[in-house]
Amino acid sequence: MGRPNEEVEALLQEYADLIAITGGDAFKARAYEKAARAIGGYPADVSHLDIKGLREIPGVGKSIADKVTEYLRTGTVTVVEERRAAIPAGVRELITIPTLGPKKALTLYEDLHISSVNELADAIQAGELEGLKGFGRKTEENILHGIALMQRAGGRILLHIAMDSAEDIVAELSRVTGCRRCAYAGSLRRMKETIGDIDVLVAADRSRPFMDALSELPSTGEVIAHGEKKTSIRTVKGVQVDLRVLPPGSWGAGLQYFTGSKAHNIRTRTIAIRQGLKLSEYGLFEADGGKAVASRTEEEVYARLGLPWIPPALREDRGEIEAGLRGELPEVVTERDVRGDLHTHTDLTDGLAPLEEMVAAAAGRGYAYYAVTDHAPNLYMQRMTDEKILAQRERLRALDGTRHRMRLLHGTELNIGPDGEVDWPDDFLEGFDLCVASVHSHFHLGREAMTRRLVRACENPHVNVIGHPTTRIIGKRPGIDADWDEVFAACARTGTALEVNAQPDRLDLGDEDILRARRHGVKFAVDTDAHSVLHLAYLRYGVGTAQRGWLTADDVVNTWPLPRLRRFLSKGRSS
Known part of the structure; x- marks a missing residue:
């Protein structure tokens, strides 16, 4: 069900981890990570590309293109298999623990012969990591928290992966003769951030054709149960799908129930x-x-x-x-309400597409306005300079209004430093239309210091949006620890929006935090943080999360007409 691009992305990311865990060249590991991201976000299906086509993808050289071709042809890559064989499976399991990177996993294996998640948890509880370089008490707490995150996730999958599978199945079953209605239901329809299994409903007079069709799909790896009222299968990607066929007259009740x-x-x-x-x-x-x-x-x-x-x-x-x-149910925000995206990237920093392509794709979505917010210089690996960002501004101003009259905003994603400071002095920041500010490092500051850090960023007159506020990566990295009620109050007081980041592995803020922040009177920005043209479509997941947080269009600043948005972005600096 997944795109070949996603399979290749996972393989190359694994190879990067394997290089790191065996003490290989750090530059080589980063090159494979970059290529993995580029292929995952590339709009064309890589299985249809030859070597020349693969090498047109940013970050993909001849060696990587050869490995991708080998994988697509044979289903394996020799050097990856060799690296896997050189490392116990348990050690490879260790690097899946949120907060535990390849270097620490290798240290645990070499110094303490730990090669499984359970062995690691037992060793921490027994105090066996005491004195081990790089493993202080805080590190141990973070690892235990990462293990707990992994255990809670269990077999759950991210929203967008489940959605891709569900929409493929719904499309296939909708073509079966006799189908009156077909839709997915369950937690997927409620847009929960992770999904245990997929519920699909069909309205039809006869159930057998649909039960047989589901069982025979190419994406079906195993038939768990095949019956008249319900059939359950597991896809080749390991996702369970439960199909129920209802009488057409019961469609509404069945959809509500399931x-x-x-x-x-x-x-x-x-x-x-x-x-x-x-x-x-x-x-x-x-x-x-x-x-x-x-x-x-x-x-x-x-x-x-x-x-x-x-x-x-x-x-x-x-x-x-x-x-x-x-009679007080909110009219929640919808994707149709969103007039523009306020957090996106280009290939000037870590995006995959040039400015012109991102702008054209945004215009194709019917936006009234669109912001480009590439990374600022304190995220050193992006190598941003004053000259680069000003040159981009000139290009953007030349494009402004040329694509379906869509207005373009020039922004940046600033880095919130440990003390709440941001990149660039005030006079330079004055030239941007908006500034998103995000935490990208120093995730383990104490609660009080982290709270001060975020509040100070809110109080900066040039910071308009706090990007992916908790920094969490679902199932991989826990959110930072802060007094969020104090942060939410500061956002409301200073006129700083909180982002609902639509990247499916972030969805940050999550729905429960949105509910809390909304009670403080905070405004929000539902953004994609797009690093490729494909990512612009992730807006649906941000909107779904915003709906789960009871947000209306008035709560979300990028549903507002541009004049109202500009007034909000001024933060009182000008009328």
Whole structure:
């Protein structure tokens, strides 16, 4: 189901890790990491490219192109297999622990002969890492937290991976003769950040053709159960998919029931019971006599219970039932509301596409405005200079308004230093239309110091948005520790927006933090942090996360008309 690009990206990233863990050339490891990112974000399918086409991808030289070709032809790469064989599988498992890098994994193996996650956890608890260079108490705590993150994630997969699989399956089943309706449901429809399995529903008079079709898809690796009402398969990527076929007249009730969540469904069934009704996946019925009263659409089912239709992302029993009964359910932000993207990158720093391509792709999405925010100089590996950023500004000004009249904003992504300082002096920052400021280093400052750091950044009159605020990478890196209520209050006080970063492995802020921040009166920016043309489509995941946080269009600054946005970006510096 996954794109060949993603398979190759994972392979090259693994090879980079294997190089690092065996003490190989750090420059070579970084080259493979860069090539992995470039291929993962490349718009064309790499399986259709020859050596020449592969070498046109940024960061892909002859040696890497040869390995990609070998993998696409044979399914393996000899040098990768050799590196794998040289390292115990348990050590390779160690580097999957969030916060534990290849060098530390190698040290643990060589000095303490630790070669599994369980052995490492036991060694920390027994105090065996004491005195080991580079492994202080804070490091041990971070590793234990990383192990806990990994264990909690279990077999769950990221939202976008599940979405790709689900949409492929829905498209295939929709083509089967007799299909009236087909959709995914469950936690995927609620846009949760990770998914355990995928629920797919079909409305049809006969179930067998769909059960057979799912079992026979090329992407199906294993049939777990094959029945008349439900079939479960595991894809070749290891994702479980559960298919249920419903009578067309029960579509609305079934969609409501299988979307969940469990807690939300308990509340709706309780309301039904109080009204002398019974709610199931087949419909809403009178408890006495069993007469059907609603079933064809979700709106019909909710209305009969005395509720408005509740957007799937809100169905978590976090007050949506009470708000619906009071007539106070928010009109949550939608992708159509978003007028522009305020955090994107080009190949001037670590993006994959040139300025002109990113601008053309943004215009193709119908945006009214679009910001380019390449990295600032304190992220040293990007080698940004004053001259480079000013030259980019000139190119951007020349393009302004030339693509479907889309207005272009020149910005930058600043680095928030340990004391809250940012790149460039005030007079230089004055020339930008907006500044996103993000934490990119020193993730383990104490809570008080981290809070001061973020508050000081908010108080900078040139900082408009705090990018990926907690810095988390889902399942890989925990968020930084800060007094978030103090940070949220500072954002509201200073007119600094918090980002809802739409990168699927970030989704930062997450929904629960959004709910807290919203109570402080904070405004938000739903951005893609796009590093390639393909990433612009990640907006849907940021919007889904914003919906889970109950955000309306008025809460999100990049849904506003440009004059209102510009006033917000001025932070009171000018009228």
